[in-house]
Structures are given as structure tokens and as C-alpha cells.
Amino acid sequence: MSSRKALIVRGGWEGHHPVESTDAFVPFLEANDFEVTIEESTAVYADVETMGSTDLILQCMTMSEIGPEEFTGLRNAVARGTGLAGWHGGIADSFRNTSDYLQLVGGQFATHPSGEPGQLAGDETDNFLRHTIEITDLGKSHEITAGIEDFELETEQYWVLHDDLIDVLATTTHPARGYQPWHRPVHSPAVWTRQWADGRIFVATPGHSLDVLENPNVRRIIERGLLWSSRAVA
Template sequence: MADRSALVVRGGWEGHHPVEATDLFIPHLEANGFSVRVVEDSTAVYAEADYMAGVDLVLQCMTMTSIESRELEGLRSAVAAGTGLAGWHGGIADSYRASSDYLHLVGGQFACHPGKPEAEREGGPADDYVPYRVEMLPAAADHPVTAGLGGFDLVTEQYWVLTDDYVDVLATTTQAVRPGDPWHRPVTSPAVWTRRWGEGRVLVCTPGHDPDVLRTPQVRTIVERGLLWAAR
């Protein structure tokens, strides 16, 4: 019998496959004792204070879009009271771009994914896919989300994110300098981080552009463990 409650809020830009991507993890939540409510294309549920008080975990996959002030305050208050918040890629790190209070909650914001050099571009989505490595930091060795995982390689969007020093970084990725790039030295960004907010926990995993990336064993492990770690 389910003894905890998970809320899945999904929608926004369809290029991140919010339905298919979150469907990968709903069975995992149910197998670990969560009853799961799914809300499509709306953040209105965040303003339902009585309901949110009983939610143990929010899995959010909502890229871009916008959020009303009452909804955001409801989410922030729930997390501060102990509700976990977890997600991946643009579904959590590129949500509600106009809201500084949301950025304050999650601790980081997608800036860009530089993609291939101009000379190698062919005009399709694959122009944004590059080979890169996710490196585990020493803090990852004993953390419940990343224990036992080593660095791994991906070919997908490499997120350059802007963060503050209140994030606890478990893994990083480094954007190289290539001919024609306007930056002058390699830039290292967090790839996996956690954040404490009041009584709540936040988990962000920047890999996860599409279901194929989420099925990568290391990424799937990080997300599955991260959901359980973040939950109340």
C-alpha cells in the first residue's frame, strides 16, 4: 500500500518529451511506495496549499513556460516545509525563466548548450549534440544519489548553467574552448547538484534531453536515486 505521495508536473516545450520522459520513472516511484498524481501542462496545483502539504515529492518536467506568483509561492512553501523537488535538464533547470524566486529555490539556471562548431552544423537538432564527460566529484563517492558511480560519457546537449555557491555539487562537466568560441578558457558547470531549502531537498540532474539520454544507466540511476533522496 502506498504510504507517500508524489506529484508529477509535466509540460512546457515538447522537445524534451515531458510525458514519455516522466513515464520512465513513475513505475519506479510506485514500486517504492508512492501514490502518484500526474498533472499535465499546468502549475496551478502548486497553489493548492492543503494538497501540497501532503505531497512528499514533486517530480517536475516543465521546460520554459511561466508560473503565477501564487503557484510559485505554493511550491516554495511546500519545499520549505519538507516536500522534495527533483528533476532533470530543462524540466527543472530551464523552467519559468522570468522568475528570480524560482531560480533562488533551485539554485541554478540553464544558460546555453553551445553545440557543435559552426563549420560542423547541418541545420538539425543534432547540431546541439556534442560528446562530453560527466565527472564525479569526491563528494559523490558517499552520497546516496551517486555512491559507486564513476564518470561517464554522453553525446547530447551539454548544459552550461549559472549557479550559486549554496548548491552542493556532486558532478560537473567542462565546456571546452574551440576555434570560433567567444569564451577564452574552459568552463566547468555543475551537472548534478543538491540543495537544502528549509526542511526540503532539491535534486537537479542536467543530463536528460530526451528519453534515450535518461535510459543511460548512470543517468537513470542518478534520477531514480535522486527522486528517493529528495522525497520527504
């Protein structure tokens, strides 16, 4: 019998493949002694009994909306020790109109810069930039990112608005290119954690597509983040 319960909540914008991407982590969770339940909407967050028995929430819900009772249920569950984890827009670009959710997570997607004008194809690859995920000094010793070296990706590079209650394990740098309006490099968190009362929150910004989630470094970080954020086994 599984000793922990994981709840996958998925939906929102289909461009982030919420079904396929979360399905890819179900075997990992089950192998780590989680009983996995999957919900296709945020309505479950308002279910006090379910949330009270959930040890980990894996959320993949890009944009969309969340009702007041649903958000209250989510926030209360996290405060009582339920872990909240996710990647890319599934957690860092959810519920834009709910400011309390943005405070809970600690970082909000602002943009993903595009390539150089005149060299754009007119599809999603216009926003795929070669960039480096740089492990911070904290990240080098943290159990989620320890032993992982800086690595490169060619995918969306998230620019994140954030506060200083997050613990940043990795960053990425947006250079000041001549065709962009900013005038100096901008350093943005790429992987972070957050303590919220008794709950742990984990966010990784890489994860736009399945191939990114299959990158060994990204996959390892997310797997470790899921385990780290889960409520500890009594």
C-alpha cells in the first residue's frame, strides 16, 4: 500500500501538453510510493477532505482561472504541509488574475523574449533561444540541484517577476541584445523553492515541451523537486 498521496491537477492552455507531460511523471511518483490521483480541473482544491489527505500537488495548469473557494483550499492545504510543485507555465503562469496565487508561488511569468527580427519563422520556435541554466551557490548544495552543472537549453527562456522570499537554486540571464529595449543583462530565477507555513513549493521554469522535460538535467531537477516538496513521511 502506498504511503503517500500525490494529486495531479492539469489543464489550461493545451500548448504545454498538460496531459502528456504529467503522464510522463506518473511512473516516477508511483515508484516512489505515491498513490496518484489525476484531476482535470481545479475544482478538487475546494474539497477539504481530499486536500487534507494529499501530500503532494503536481500542478500543470497554464493560464486559466481559479475560483475563490478553490484557491483558499489550495493555499490552506499548502500552509498545512501539502507540497506544491510544477514546471514552466503550469505553475509559474497560472491564474494571472488571482494575485494571492502569485504571492503563494513567489514568481510569475512575464515574457519569453523572441529571436532577432528578420530571422523569425512565424511559429513557436521564434521564442526558442539558446540559453544557460546556471546553478547558484545555494543550488550547488541543495538536494534538488546538487551535483548538476550549468547546462544549456534551446527553448523558451522565461523572464520571471519575483520576490525575495524564494530560494533561488538556478538562474538564467537575458542578454541585452541590440534589438531588445532593455540596456543591461537581466538575471531571472529558473529554479526556486519557497516555504509557505508548513508547506514547500518547488518551481522549475524549463518545461515548455516534452523534449525539454526529457532533458536529463531538467528531468532530474523536477524529480528531485517533487520529492523535496512533498509532505515528509511521518
